[in-house]
Amino acid sequence: MTETIDQLIQAxxxxxxxxxxDSDWADVLARSRxxxxxxxxxSTARASRLRQRLPRVALVAAAVALxxxxxxxxxxxxxxxxxFFSSPPAPAKVKNWFAAENVEAPRGMNPRAIPxxxxxxxxxxxxxxxxxxxxxxxxxxxxxxxRGGGFCYxxxxxxxxxxxxxAPSTMEARRAGPLGISxxxxxxxxxxxxxxxxxxRSGATKTVEARFADGTTAMIPVTWVSxxxxxxxxxxxxxxxxxxxxxxxxxxxxxxxxxxxxGKQGFPLTKPLDQDVMQTLPDGTKVSLQRRAQAARARxxxxxxxxxxSEGYVWVMPRTGGGDCxxxxxxxxxxxxxxxxxxxxxxxxxxxxxxxxxxxFLQAKPNVATVELRYQNGESERLTPIDGFVLTEILxxxxxxxxxxxxxxxxxxxxxxxxxxxxxxxxxxxxxxxTPINLGHGVKACP
Amino acid sequence: VDETVAAIERLYRxxxxxxxxxxxxxxxxxxxxxxxxxxxxxxxxxxTGQYSGRxxxxxxxxxxxxxxxxxxxxxxxxxxxxxxxxxxxxxRDLELTTALRELPPRRRLxxxxxxxxxxxxxxxxxxxxxxEGTVAATLAQAKQALAATLDxxxxxx
Numbered sequence: 122m123t124e125t126i127d128q129l130i131q132a133x134x135x136x137x138x139x140x141x142x143d144s145d146w147a148d149v150l151a152r153s154r155x156x157x158x159x160x161x162x163x164s165t166a167r168a169s170r171l172r173q174r175l176p177r178v179a180l181v182a183a184a185v186a187l188x189x190x191x192x193x194x195x196x197x198x199x200x201x202x203x204x205f206f207s208s209p210p211a212p213a214k215v216k217n218w219f220a221a222e223n224v225e226a227p228r229g230m231n232p233r234a235i236p237x238x239x240x241x242x243x244x245x246x247x248x249x250x251x252x253x254x255x256x257x258x259x260x261x262x263x264x265x266x267x268r269g270g271g272f273c274y275x276x277x278x279x280x281x282x283x284x285x286x287x288a289p290s291t292m293e294a295r296r297a298g299p300l301g302i303s304x305x306x307x308x309x310x311x312x313x314x315x316x317x318x319x320x321x322r323s324g325a326t327k328t329v330e331a332r333f334a335d336g337t338t339a340m341i342p343v344t345w346v347s348x349x350x351x352x353x354x355x356x357x358x359x360x361x362x363x364x365x366x367x368x369x370x371x372x373x374x375x376x377x378x379x380x381x382x383x384g385k386q387g388f389p390l391t392k393p394l395d396q397d398v399m400q401t402l403p404d405g406t407k408v409s410l411q412r413r414a415q416a417a418r419a420r421x422x423x424x425x426x427x428x429x430x431s432e433g434y435v436w437v438m439p440r441t442g443g444g445d446c447x448x449x450x451x452x453x454x455x456x457x458x459x460x461x462x463x464x465x466x467x468x469x470x471x472x473x474x475x476x477x478x479x480x481x482f483l484q485a486k487p488n489v490a491t492v493e494l495r496y497q498n499g500e501s502e503r504l505t506p507i508d509g510f511v512l513t514e515i516l517x518x519x520x521x522x523x524x525x526x527x528x529x530x531x532x533x534x535x536x537x538x539x540x541x542x543x544x545x546x547x548x549x550x551x552x553x554x555x556t557p558i559n560l561g562h563g564v565k566a567c568p
Numbered sequence: 569v570d571e572t573v574a575a576i577e578r579l580y581r582x583x584x585x586x587x588x589x590x591x592x593x594x595x596x597x598x599x600x601x602x603x604x605x606x607x608x609x610x611x612x613x614x615x616t617g618q619y620s621g622r623x624x625x626x627x628x629x630x631x632x633x634x635x636x637x638x639x640x641x642x643x644x645x646x647x648x649x650x651x652x653x654x655x656x657x658x659x660r661d662l663e664l665t666t667a668l669r670e671l672p673p674r675r676r677l678x679x680x681x682x683x684x685x686x687x688x689x690x691x692x693x694x695x696x697x698x699x700e701g702t703v704a705a706t707l708a709q710a711k712q713a714l715a716a717t718l719d720x721x722x723x724x725x
Contacts, residue, residue: 126715133718134683137660139598144584145606146577152610220597224659231659237599549659558658558666568662 202345203242211239211263219265219273232283234273239265243344247279247316247358266349274354280318284352298384299326300375312396313369314388318356325383326375329355335368394441402436402448410453414446415439423449423512427478435482435512449512450480466531466540467492471515473551475567479520483511483529488539491532497546498524503532520552522568572616575625580609583626587633590685593653593677595637601656604640608633627694630687634695653677667717675710682707 211219216236223231242264248257261277267284275281284301302319306312321329321343329341339360343353359370375384397409400416410416419438427433436448446455451472469483485492485506492511495501496519504511519525525546530538554567580587584605591608592601612619612629619628652673658665668676681692689707693700 126711130711130714130718131683133661133664137655137657137664138585138589138684139592139657140585142585143588143602144580146580148606149580149609149613152607153613217596235599236597237603547662549662558662558669568666 202347204347205240205242205264205266205350206347208240208242211236211241211265215239215241215263215275215277216265218275219263222273232273233268234265234283235268236265239263242346242354245356247356262354264346264350264354270349272350272352274320276318276356282319284320284322296384297386298375299324300329300373300384300386302373302386304388313364313366314359315364316356316358317370317373319354319373319386321353321355321375321384323351323353325377326353327378328376329353330374330376331357331359331370332372332374333363333368334366334371335363337368341373408448408453410448411446411455413441414448414453414455415441419448422507423510425514427480427514428517429478431478433478433480433512433514435507435510437508437510445508447510449482449510451482456484465542467529467542469511470529470542470544471526471551473553475550475553475557477517477553479515479551479553481511481513481515481526481529483542485509485511485531488533489531490534491536493530493532493538494526495528495530496524497522497527500524517553520554522546525552572619572625573613576609576612576616576629579626579629586685586687587630590681590687591633591637592656593680593684594634595640596654597656600640601637604637605633607640608636611636623694624691626687627691630681630685630691630695631697653680663718667714670717671710671713675706675713678703678706679710679714 210216216239219234219236219239223234223236240263242262244259244261246257246259248255258278260279263275263277265273267273271284273281273283280303282301282303299322300319301321302317304314304317306314317331323345329343331339331341333339341355341357343355345353357373362368363370370388372385372387374382374386377383394413395411398412399407400410400414401407402416402419404421408416415438419436421434421436423433423435425433431450433450438446438448440446440455440457442457444455444457446453466486466489467483468485470481472480472482481494483492483506487509489506492504492506493501494504494513500519504513515526526544527546528544529542531540531542533539549568550566552567557565557567587605587608588598588601591604592598595601595604609629609632612632615632619625653676655665655668668679671679678692678696681687681695682689687695689700689703692703696703
């Protein structure tokens, strides 16, 4: 029996073992030739650490030099090509950050960054936290290649993201071409970009340009990084003369060698009705909602006490221009009149954060009379949508694996199943637990 | 020395994946494990004169690779006997991950070397510089604990 257990455990390990063979004997030989003499173990360890420090001294010098360049070119962005593998390795905590991103990603969304190959690319001084950009600080750009192509990047204390292996096929992505731009705008009413950053795929792109609403343009410096990254990185704090609606940054464009536009990222201004403003619900609660949501006419359509003692609630209110807006424990949204034709029969799911209460929220089309929740252990419960909404608590008796929610089934007035929305009971971090497990790299979550 | 170099190369070519997978819980990731195996074998090549012939060559190389993996970690003072090895891709089998987390770290390391690196008891003992009997007893306890935890998942026959 012991042997059988041994084989079964071995099979379990075999199933999760990494089968990829990335061995490289030539690399071992090269390392053995380049390494220090090997008198004894302790001295070898010391020699190894000394070798690691030498590049760090050079790195400090490089960073100082870059900072000087940065200041000289206004917010600092040295142009040129940086050889990726000649760049200093990222420190352990940055590698760990990339690794944690892999571990924390939802099922099917692991960016598969290669933390061990992360490199420090450059530093720059800028401010993304204040509307006047008057508190700049030094930020460092780190880049890690992804398995299968693409890369992930991190601006310390600012921004980060991943370049997909293949460009998405959406119309917006096609318009953006080689550009991947994100931007910051003020939360205090200014709805034009104050700061943009991002990347541009190398290849046809020769320059990147900022275009303003008043017809003026400015070149955005790009730092290009060699293979396997094959992209350029840019940051661009919008100059103060362009922080008005009339002169705002309207787009960032990528230009080829002939000056032709091969990619464009626009920055549509938020309509005044879609801007968030502080509003008051009929019970006196103050909340930040779109101006379009008529909070004074809100109705609380669902209210119950959870097992954790908190209130579960849904407010519904008219939306200026048609449709409804809603507010519930975990968010706010608006449904335009065309919503009913566009969205699935059921739209929503578990709102888990690993701690109780675990809420379940759904929007249902008008032809749904009942929603049946089905669990792994064969149990089920039926709920009636109120004004098209369902909000309920998944009780602690359904937290354990084997008892979890697997499907929400929409039933019509005749009790006929017309739509099934399935849920993955093995998703990590959704269901509350007593003891989160260590996923590695400092990430803990409930299984 | 030439024979030892040839044996090290043969060991690398035949067992690379087992080395990388077995050291990954110590290194923290497969990338770091690859680097530790590459550097560890390079060190072994540079130190062939130190291989005494007592114990297996594989156990000796494992000791070097494990120490290299430890050196590469940011917590430089870490020792193998206080290491907390992790399952580097926990999402691939959360039940197994949970079961492993319930084992004491030392026992967990021996389990990783047994099942990921496919090492016999003797080589584990040589790699960790402990008695073979200790390895056998530790693995017996670990298997009991794993079988009990994984019972619902069908490990127990």
